[in-house]
Amino acid sequence: MTKLLVYCPEKAADKIAEAKNLGRVIKYTEAQTPTIGNVWFDIPIINPASAERLGYPTQKPVALYERIIKASCPEGGIVMDPFAGCATTCVAAERLGRQWVGIDLWNNASAVVAERMERECADMFGGSIITSSTPPIRTDDGETAAPYLRAKVRVHEPKGDRMSRSEMYDHLIEQYGSVCQGCDRKFDDPRYLELDHNTPRADGGINHISNRILLCGPCNRLKSNTYTLSGLRKENKKRGYMCSG
Ligand SMILES: C[S@@+](CC[C@H](N)C(=O)[O-])C[C@H]1O[C@@H](n2cnc3c(N)ncnc32)[C@H](O)[C@@H]1O
Numbered sequence: 001m002t003k004l005l006v007y008c009p010e011k012a013a014d015k016i017a018e019a020k021n022l023g024r025v026i027k028y029t030e031a032q033t034p035t036i037g038n039v040w041f042d043i044p045i046i047n048p049a050s051a052e053r054l055g056y057p058t059q060k061p062v063a064l065y066e067r068i069i070k071a072s073c074p075e076g077g078i079v080m081d082p083f084a085g086c087a088t089t090c091v092a093a094e095r096l097g098r099q100w101v102g103i104d105l106w107n108n109a110s111a112v113v114a115e116r117m118e119r120e121c122a123d124m125f126g127g128s129i130i131t132s133s134t135p136p137i138r139t140d141d142g143e144t145a146a147p148y149l150r151a152k153v154r155v156h157e158p159k160g161d162r163m164s165r166s167e168m169y170d171h172l173i174e175q176y177g178s179v180c181q182g183c184d185r186k187f188d189d190p191r192y193l194e195l196d197h198n199t200p201r202a203d204g205g206i207n208h209i210s211n212r213i214l215l216c217g218p219c220n221r222l223k224s225n226t227y228t229l230s231g232l233r234k235e236n237k238k239r240g241y242m243c244s245g
């Protein structure tokens with residue numbers, strides 16, 4: 001006989017009525033565990049008397065990192081904590097069958113980690129932990145790691161008096177008229193024009209007037225952080241948004 005499994009009777013009232021009419025067996029089960037929220041209250045801080053506490057001031061509970069690792073790293077994957085402290089992340093990763101790397105500039109970190117691993121995870125390594133204070137030998141022939149990563153050059157605003165937003169606005173209106181620099185549309189009311197950056201701030205564009213433009217609302221939204229002014233004009237041409245007259 002077909003059964004109807006019900007977790008939440010209030011939400012399934014009509015299905016229950018229908019199943020009853022059809023003479024089906026209705027089975028009520030325990031409510032399912034709710035999905036975890038953004039704020040976690042259910043993992044308590046480490047009690048001062050707990051055996052887990054090592055005396056390291058900012059130590060977090062292993063249970064907390066276990067949850068984070070389970071949610072974000074597959075079994076056998078690698079977890080790296082570059083601020084490992086007393087290695088709570090490494091212990092949690094080891095327990096969950098993940099590979100791990102822990103880094104810390106604290107002088108005593110390696111000793112604390114070795115001691116903790118010995119105490120809490122040695123059985124997993126066949127009873128002994130081998131430690132070394134000799135740095136590992138490079139196997140990359142001294143090549144720069146990830147040479148394609150480039151630090152963004154910080155752009156400095158030119159020295160001298162700064163124009164206020166409204167001064168920049170007036171300056172650009174005077175220079176170009178009430179015209180959107182993205183689509184060349186002229187507005188009888190300059191309030192339709194918005195002050196924007198040519199090179200977006202996110203790409204290091206400065207606030208200075210030399211990097212400011214006036215755009216109509218639709219052009220400003222299209223440009224967003226994606227285009228420079230010339231990119232926006234090209235895109236407008238492609239989409240047929242340029243004002244011809
Ligand atoms: C908040 S503690 C980490 C606690 C750890 N998550 C735990 O629960 O056991 C932060 C650690 O980052 C280390 N640290 C700070 N700046 C660092 C840096 N630039 N490089 C490496 N480690 C750093 C400190 O020595 C400290 O041990």
Ligand SMILES: [Zn+2]
Nearest residue numbers: 180183216219
């Ligand atoms: Zn426009």
